[in-house]
Every structure is written in structure tokens, then in C-alpha cells.
Amino acid sequence: MDRPLLSLRSTLVFLLATLAGVVVGALTSLAGENTPHSLLAGLAAAGMAVPxxxxLIDSDATAMRPSGPSSPGMGEGENNG
Structure with missing residues (x-):
């Protein structure tokens, strides 16, 4: 089994979401809330951070593609308007 379990992009998304959850949980705890509330806030933040x-980390890099008549997916003679 030579291939990795998760892709680099998926690993980065989950790592950033975990980091966001830990930060929110720690800040909630420092604000004076009890431990269950801090854990719930951290889990909710991590859950919302994944999507x-x-x-944010787009897989097909649409911003880097040139837009114009020679872009992929357009046949000859087709117009966008």
C-alpha cells in the first residue's frame, strides 16, 4: 500500500479545521465558560470550518485559468453570449 490515506488537500483542510476548533474552545474556556460549553463551541467551530x-482551498484552481475563447470545454464557433 504505497498511496497515502488522505490527499494533501484533505489533510490541510482537516488540520486547519482542527486548529480553528482548538482556538475557539480555548478562547471560550478563557472567557469563563465551563468545559462542556467550551468543547461544544470548539466542535461546532471545527464542523463549520471544514466546508x-x-x-477556500479550491481543488481545480479556477482562478488561474485564462478566460477567453480558447478556454477548455468550448468547441469551435461557440459563443458565451
Whole structure:
């Protein structure tokens, strides 16, 4: 089994989400809340951070593609308008 369990992108998304959850949980604890509230706040933040970082770290890099008539997926003679 030579391939990794998770891709580099998935690992980065989960790592950033875990880091966000730990920070929110620690800040909630420092604000004076009890431990169960701090854990719930951290878990909620981590859960909301996964889709955020998943969208933020785009897999197909659409911002780097040139837009124009020679972009992939457009046949000859097709117009966008």
C-alpha cells in the first residue's frame, strides 16, 4: 500500500479545521465558560470550518485559468453570449 490515506488537500483542510476548533474552545474556556460549553463551541467551530476551508482551498484552481475563447470545454464557433 504505497498511496497515502488522505490527499494533501484533505489533510490541510482537516488540520486547519482542527486548529480553528482548538482556538475557539480555548478562547471560550478563557472567557469563563465551563468545559462542556467550551468543547461544544470548539466542535461546532471545527464542523463549520471544514466546508469553509474546503471552499477556500479550491481543488481545480479556477482562478488561474485564462478566460477567453480558447478556454477548455468550448468547441469551435461557440459563443458565451
Amino acid at each position: 469553509f476551508f474546503n471552499r
